[in-house]
Amino acid sequence: MLENPRPTGKLMAANRGEIAIRIFRAATELGLTTVSIFAEEDRFSIHRFKADEAYQLDSSKGPVGAYLDVEGIVALAKAKGVTMIHPGYGFLSENAEFARACAREDIVFIGPSPDLLENMGDKTAARALAHSFNVPTLPGTEDPISDPDQALTVAHEIGFPLIIKAAFGGGGRGMRVVEKPSQLPGLLAEAQNEALNAFGNSAVFLERYISRAKHIEVQILGDQHGNVVHLHERDCSVQRRYQKVVEVAPAVNLDPKVRKELCDAAVALAKGIGYDNAGTVEFLYDMDKNDWFFIEMNPRIQVEHTVTECVTGIDLVRSQILVAAGLPLFGDEIAIPQQEDMPCNGFAIQSRVTTEDPEKNFSPDYGRILNYRSAAGFGIRLDAASADAGSVVTPFYDSMLVKVTAMGRSFPVACERMDRALREFRIRGVKTNIPFLENVIADETFRSGQAHTKLIDTKTELFHFKRRRDRATRTLSYLSDITLNGNPTAKNWKP
Numbered sequence: 001m002l003e004n005p006r007p008t009g010k011l012m013a014a015n016r017g018e019i020a021i022r023i024f025r026a027a028t029e030l031g032l033t034t035v036s037i038f039a040e041e042d043r044f045s046i047h048r049f050k051a052d053e054a055y056q057l058d059s060s061k062g063p064v065g066a067y068l069d070v071e072g073i074v075a076l077a078k079a080k081g082v083t084m085i086h087p088g089y090g091f092l093s094e095n096a097e098f099a100r101a102c103a104r105e106d107i108v109f110i111g112p113s114p115d116l117l118e119n120m121g122d123k124t125a126a127r128a129l130a131h132s133f134n135v136p137t138l139p140g141t142e143d144p145i146s147d148p149d150q151a152l153t154v155a156h157e158i159g160f161p162l163i164i165k166a167a168f169g170g171g172g173r174g175m176r177v178v179e180k181p182s183q184l185p186g187l188l189a190e191a192q193n194e195a196l197n198a199f200g201n202s203a204v205f206l207e208r209y210i211s212r213a214k215h216i217e218v219q220i221l222g223d224q225h226g227n228v229v230h231l232h233e234r235d236c237s238v239q240r241r242y243q244k245v246v247e248v249a250p251a252v253n254l255d256p257k258v259r260k261e262l263c264d265a266a267v268a269l270a271k272g273i274g275y276d277n278a279g280t281v282e283f284l285y286d287m288d289k290n291d292w293f294f295i296e297m298n299p300r301i302q303v304e305h306t307v308t309e310c311v312t313g314i315d316l317v318r319s320q321i322l323v324a325a326g327l328p329l330f331g332d333e334i335a336i337p338q339q340e341d342m343p344c345n346g347f348a349i350q351s352r353v354t355t356e357d358p359e360k361n362f363s364p365d366y367g368r369i370l371n372y373r374s375a376a377g378f379g380i381r382l383d384a385a386s387a388d389a390g391s392v393v394t395p396f397y398d399s400m401l402v403k404v405t406a407m408g409r410s411f412p413v414a415c416e417r418m419d420r421a422l423r424e425f426r427i428r429g430v431k432t433n434i435p436f437l438e439n440v441i442a443d444e445t446f447r448s449g450q451a452h453t454k455l456i457d458t459k460t461e462l463f464h465f466k467r468r469r470d471r472a473t474r475t476l477s478y479l480s481d482i483t484l485n486g487n488p489t490a491k492n493w494k495p
Contacts, residue, residue, distance in 0.1 A: 015088030063396035140207035169199035172242030218266035249307035252449030310348035370429035375421035
């Protein structure tokens with residue numbers, strides 16, 4: 001079969017920050033002209049300057065609204081001759097109307113079809129699809145629920161504890177754990193309000209809650225010719241408020257039988273729905289009962305795709321672009337190995353360095369970065385966008401500063417390398433969560449592969465921080481002391 005030629009023309013990243021830069025790098029390697037968009041508040045952000053062309057979005061939409069303006073972004077892309085749009089993650093990455101708007105203007109949307117985005121965006125519909133392909137799902141409501149009395153009836157059938165989840169959206173918003181019946185009405189209202197404010201839709205559903213679970217996700221990649229492969233799994237169990245903090249590939253000490261079942265189920269689901277492009281099928285693994293269940297499917301690139309790239313050697317973003325151009329997975333351009341030959345070399349860990357203060361309940365910090373020295377060396381990968389001296393961290397966007405990925409031939413080596421990398425960072429001007437990340441990486445439960453989704457909530461020692469050496473402050477104190485009081489050695493020195 002003759003392959004389609006490589007795509008040509010202009011590729012726009014409909015996003016910002018490190019993922020926009022990641023997209024530009026892959027597109028540049030393929031010979032595409034890159035196009036950046038930026039909100040007025042982002043006019044000094046590095047992603048603006050990393051593209052061949054850059055255009056400011058409508059300033060009246062606000063710092064976040066500018067990146068959610070479907071009509072404005074597509075009109076700009078059309079006017080500037082853009083031929084492909086990569087949505088990255090967040091913002092419009094799972095918006096079916098955005099994908100349809102691109103198609104109407106003959107712009108290739110780098111992602112699955114609008115119908116698939118719609119089905120996967122509705123978590124109750126996604127659960128039903130998974131069930132239809134014999135993928136186990138947690139006991140829960142088949143449709144969104146809003147009436148407290150109906151919710152209570154269904155809750156007794158599911159059993160307590162249970163979890164309320166937003167039907168449209170993620171990131172931990174619109175989620176509440178309900179331990180007993182008396183809590184349900186109040187927490188249901190809270191979850192609905194939060195979901196409405198975050199996603200514009202108050203629909204929620206109920207699901208059985210697993211107290212000691214691992215969050216395991218399988219990376220899949222499909223093309224437009226019916227081929228689907230998995231690129232192994234990631235363990236994303238280290239979470240805070242349902243937000244991932246540290247990710248590992250592959251999962252450490254996971255039962256090989258369970259690993260195979262999860263990966264096979266992910267491929268079966270993706271093939272069954274005709275999935276094309278990169279996606280992630282997410283599961284909960286009950287550590288006490290050795291059972292696993294489908295949670296959801298993310299039809300986009302993930303923040304933590306780096307660890308999969310490191311252990312497989314496969315550039316996922318490059319593959320996404322070529323798949324969207326119609327090229328087959330097993331052709332000469334994408335050159336994905338057959339499933340039985342899919343590499344998985346060593347282990348990789350990703351830590352998300354954020355400008356949050358772990359000593360103040362992770363409150364975000366803002367301001368100018370006065371000094372920045374990053375980690376480096378063998379086996380370290382950095383994905384960043386605003387991490388350098390002089391950059392200003394604003395309150396408008398996500399607090400992530402840099403993603404640090406450490407690779408090693410074994411998990412202990414990867415841990416040691418990550419610990420070394422975190423200790424190499426020197427960041428002044430804003431607080432970061434690095435001391436907390438150091439504690440997680442050193443934790444025995446994490447290193448033994450037994451981390452679960454409640455690890456951070458149950459291990460108070462993760463919040464005991466060592467006093468850190470601040471060489472800059474010590475030097476300034478020394479200089480001010482000798483300026484005021486003189487050098488004691490020099491004063492008493494006699495020739």
